Amino acid sequence: MTQNVSRCGWVKLSDPTYIAYHDEEWGKPLHDDRALFELFCLETQSAGLSWLTVLKKRDGYRKAFADFDLESVAGFDEKEIETILQTGEVIKSRPKIEAIIANARLFQRIVQEQGSIDAYFWDYVGGKSILNDVEDYKNAACTSVISDTITKDLKKRGFKFVGSTTIYAFMQACGMVNDHENNCRYKHHDF
Secondary structure (H helix, E strand, O other): OOOOOOOOOOOOOOOHHHHHHHHHOOOOOOOOHHHHHHHHHHHHHOOOOOHHHHHOOHHHHHHHOHHHOHHHHHOOOHHHHHHHHHHOOOOOOHHHHHHHHHHHHHHHHHHHHHOOHHHHHHHOOOOOOEEOOOOOHHHOOOOOHHHHHHHHHHHHHOOOOOOHHHHHHHHHHOOOEEOOOOOOOOOOOOO
16 A cells, blocks of 8 residues: 555545555445445444544444344344443444444345345446546535435435435445546556
8 A cells, every 4th residue: 555556535645544445445346245234334324424533433333233243233222222332432322323223123124125235235226336437536426316216215214324425425435336536546446
């Protein structure tokens, strides 16, 4: 990870966590249900905060939420919520913690209906990443017709802390859309 490599303009070059996230994860097509559930939860936690704040607490979230095992998290009750609030290395917002648990239960229904979290999300893009033309991230879209559609469906199902901007950020992060800037060496990088 050298500082001289051409990367997207949003990457804070002074922060190795951000550089590693951009270079190794962001925009890489992700199809593992556990990893998708984790990423979705973390994106909902970033509402009103910087992504870097959440990213730096990712290990704390993994510890607090049973490494994002869907069945385990869906079974959490008030006891686990209190433990997370008291000892968890997470953003200590009761509504956001409760949202992760409620959303886990709703994802269980999606898995019953669709077969997997992966199938649910990736069906919206026909199973393939959408490659966008991004000259400068400052002028890039932060929502899309697809993120609007997913958000509407998730809200109808009862999901919490979801909006089109959050869902679009999730789509970027899990590679449903490739929004690396055109001059970024990772735009067409084979992960």
